[in-house]
Amino acid sequence: MTAAEVRHRVLQVTDARKRLLDLIQYAQRNSIGLRLHGGDISDYFKVLVRHLLRLSKSLTHPHRKRARILLFSLVTAVGTVFLTGSYYMRKTYKRLRSYSQSKPPLLRRTRSQTRLESGARIMYISEDKVSEEDQDDRSGAPVRHLDGVSSERLGRTKKIFIPKRDGDVFERDKYLFKSVETSYEPHSQLFYSKFLNQMSALIKILIPSWLDKNVALLSLQVFFLIMRTWLSLFVARLDGQIVKDVIAGRGKGFLADLACWFIIALPASYTNGAIKFLQRKLSLNFRVYLTRYIHDMYLDERLAFYKLIFDTQSDSSVIKNIDNSITNDVTKFCDAFCSVFADIAKPVIDLVFFAVYLRDNLGTFGVVGIFANYFLTGYILRKYTPPLGTLASHKSSAEGDFYNYLLNMSSNNEEIAFYQGTEVERAKVTELYSNYFDNSLQIDQSKFNYTMMEDYILKYTWSALGYVFASIPIVISTLSSKENLENSNMRDFIVNKRLMLSLADAGSRLMHSIKDISQLTGYTNRVFVLLGALHRVHFRRFNYGAFVGMEMGYGDSKDMVRGTVQRNFHGIRFENIDIIIPSRRAGRGAKLIGTLTFQIPSVIEPSSKSSSIQDFKKNFDPNVPLIDSTGASLLILGPNSCGKSSIQRIITEVWPVYNKNGLLSIPAPSNLFCVPQRPYFTRGGTFRDQIIYPMSSDEFFDRGLKDKNLARILKEVHLDYLLDREIGCSYMDAVADWKDVLSGGEKQRMNFARILFHRPRFVVLDEATNAISVDMEDYLFNLLKRYRFNFITISQRPSLIKYHDMLLEVDSSGSWQLQALGTVEAITSIDHELDNLKGKLADVVKLEEERKALRQKLEVS
Incomplete structure (x- = not known):
């Protein structure tokens, strides 16, 4: 060039x-009257701001409105840029700071949180990662991510402390939910007392105090809603002024007003985005508060998740589909509540602002006519609104039934395949889906006539009335100049028409919210029923669904559950306890065993330690037996359905002691380990998690324990061959569906591995060896005796007598007999059992002879 x-x-x-x-x-000279020539850019902004402030304060300047629009847009833009820049600068600073450190602190985590002994929780949120080259695990296993899947080690983590929730909150809320449940009388479909009372109880959970962050979010949302209405007024006036400029042929004024239009669009767009963001953020916060509130009651030491099956007062669909209620119903309730709040608050604010402005143009008669139209429309729509709340509740219940049945099929697919039950399962799934489809279709059908009437009134009738009300100032106008009259009428008509359309839109959204509120009532009722049931079962004096006289649910349970429980005892003691199945009849229900009395060990030393002797801070050695223990053992023997497993339910306090002279004495939870009939394995957990259950992996590593300790335990129960599937101890980090990977015998031996790991003083085994070979069963019971565990075995096999010191025989009639093995009575009982076995063997000989005779007949024929 x-x-x-x-x-x-x-x-x-x-x-x-x-x-x-x-x-x-x-x-700028024609729009705001600012004349500048040259100068620095910083000086330009100073002069511009001062000029806009001066014009905004003026009451007579013709550019006052434009100056306010420009000043407001400028402040909004500067604030947005400042907040966005601060956020990214802070994020960049943290990233550079993490890179500046040569070797970030390493932390091994398998889960995102740890529960402390005080009940508080510590959550760990990862910020960045460290490469696999820096791995240096104290147990020799690869490092895992928070979700238990990734092989990369966490680098920097953010630690959040969540204090324990005050237990008194649940006790206070229990009476609040009780009063709401017993006070409502549903008469109307909308805004009836039941809905308002339920919502008032739930609001105390969603917004616990006036200083809560949700109050700030609500305040911000209201602020932006008011701002959007105020901007709508500016836009309406600007729209009328632009039309006036076009008709009058003022090109310069048109360009200036058009520039103001594009400028005011920036804060208007920001306001709309902020409202949607705050609505979503508020919904998530409400969901977090409500979910944590439910989890704190549902999953705590009072075992509410188990006792829910005994709450007969609750809606069966909510309890049967408890997983659907905690997940879907809570989410739908929070979303619907925040949506209804925004859908009601915005139209109400619009109605107030626009009505005040239109009163100056339309007069009192026009505004009264508008609101009379609203009230008449609201009455008609409310009268013909279908019961969407009830229909939504039925649909959610049907959806939960359909989902849970599919989940049950997925969990038991192998058994269904063995039984060849495809036809039966398909028929049941089709029936549940048809029920869900019918409920969904019923909602759509109920909306059809309502939607048609709603559209006719809100879209067409209101539009026609809007033109009528907007023409009022034109009809009664008495301006002197015809030209000015036409220009003024055109501008006023455009402004009034735009405001009338906005007012009609506000009223339309307010009328539409009637339908949304009706749906919200269904979600509110399901969430309230769930919380009411949790409060009942979480109550310390829960009556297990008993109905005595007129008392039900929250009634005083002293006359229903009258037994005494002594905790932190040095043994396990039953004294005059009636084993009764929990039911509505309470102590008058079905009695399995009467006045049961036994104690293990038979003699309790006052100096016995009440806490576990295992020191997790030291290297764990499973070969060291429990000190200060004689290793007493009791066998509970009896036929099926005689109440043997119910004894274990009493020990773990999942069943109550009804009779008032019954006394239950149990050790501390750390000294008691109960093994159920069906071994439990966590889903999505590592092989390590299965061995140390119910301890978490976080606690395992925090206490300084190592995988080699678990390998020694697996060797004790003859499961060490499982580790050969991977190199070294890396199999400890393998994640699988362990209930399908392990065989029946391996599952039961895993229970014994858990016993050796936790080292409790007392163990209760319920049919814990029925899937294990005889030689392995002999080895495991001798292992328990070698380590001096105190254990209770529940079984129906007399062959286990040789491993126990005492025998408790229970028959199907509910009578029982306790005897010490080795005494004359015990020997007589064993001899009697041997005679029975000999009689059965004699029958086998007879059957063999009959089979031979049949074969001979077949050969002759």
Whole structure:
């Protein structure tokens, strides 16, 4: 390129820049009356802000409205840029700080939180990762991510402390939910006392105090809603002014007003986005508060998740589909509640602002006519609104039934395949889906006539009335100049029409919210029923669904559950306890065993330690037996359905002691380990998690324990061959569906591995060896005796007598007999059992002879 061409290009750029500056000066001179020539950019902004402030304070300046619009847009833009820049600068600073450290602190985590002994929780949120080259695990296993899947080690983590929730909150809320449940009388479909009372109880959970962050979010949302209405007024006036400029042929005024239109669009768009973001953020916060509130009652030491099956007062669909209630119903309730709040708050604010402005243009008669139209429309729509709340509740219940049945099929697919039950399962799934489809279709059908009537009134009738009300100032106008009359009427008509349309839209959304509120009532009722049931079962004196006289649910349970429980005892003692199945009849229900009395060990030393002797801080050695223990053992023997497993339910306090003279004495939870009939394995957990259950992996590593300790335990129960599936101890980190990977015998031996790991003083085994070979069963019971565990075995096999010191025989009639093995009575009982076995063997000989005779007949024929 030649010098002349370069010079020509520079002149073009300079000329274009000059024309742009001239255009900016022309625009600001004609729009806000600001005249500037030259000067620095910082000085320009100072002069501009001062000029806009001066015009905004003026009451008579013609550019006052434009100055306010520009000043408001400028402040909004600067604030947005400042907040966004601060956020990204802070994020960049944290990232650079993490990179500046040569070796970040390493932390091994398998889960995202740890529960402390005080009940508080510590959550760990990862910020960045460290490569696999820096791995240095104290147990020799690969590092895992928070979700238990990734092989990368966590680098920096953010630690959040969540204090324990005050237990008195649940006790206070229990009476609040009780009063709401017993006070409502549903008469109306909308805004009836039941809905308002339920919502008032739930609000105390969603917004626990006036200083809560949700109050700030609600305040911000209301602020932006008011701001959007205020901006709508500006836009309406600006719209009318633009139309007036076009008709009058004022080109400069049109361009200036059009520039203001594009400027005011920036804060208007930001306001709309902020409202949607705050609505979603508020919904998530409400869901977090409500879910944590439910989890704190549902999953605590009072075993509410188990006792829910005995709450006969609750809606069966909520209890049967408890997983659907905790997940879907809570989410739908929070979303619907925040949506209804925004759908009601915005129209109400619009109605107030627009009505005040329109009163000056339309007069009192016009505003009264508008609101009379609203009240009449609201009455008609409310009268013909279908019961969407009830229909939504039925649909949610049907959806939960359909989902849970599919989940049950997935969990038992192998058994169904063995039974060849495809046809039966398909028929049941089809039936449940048809029920869900019918409920969904019923909602759509009920909305059809309502939607048609709603559209006719809100869209067409209101539009026609809007034109009528907007023409009022034109009809009664008495301006002197005809030209000014036409221009003024055109501007007023455009402004009034736009405001009337906005007012009609506000009223339409307010009327539409009637339908949304009706749906919200269904979600509110299901969530309230769930919380009411949790409060009942979480109550310390829960009566297990008993119905005595007129007392039910929250009634005083002293006359229903009258037994005494002594905790932190040095043994396990039953004294005059009636084993009764929990039911509505309470102590008068079905009695399995009467006045049961036994104690293990038979003699309790006062000096016996009440806490576990295992020191997790030291290297764990499973070969060291329990000290200060004689290793007493009791066998509970009896036929099926005689109440043997119910004894274990009493020990773990999942069943109550009804009779008032019954006394239950149990050790501390750390000294008691109960093994159920069906071994339990956590889903999505590692092989390590299965051995140390119910301890978490976080606690395992925090206490300084190592995988080699678990390998020694597996060797004790002859499961060490499982580790050969991977190199070294890496199998400890394998994640699988362990209930399907392990065989029946391996599952039961895993229970014994858990016993050796936790080292409790007392163990209760319920049919814990029925899937294990005889030689392995002999080895495991001798292992328990070698380590001096005190254990109770529940079984129906007399062959286990040789491993126990005492025998408790229970028959199907509920009578029982306790005897010490080795005494004359015990020997007589064993001899009697041997005689029975000999009789059965004699029958086998007879059957063999009959089989031979049948074969001979077949050969002859």
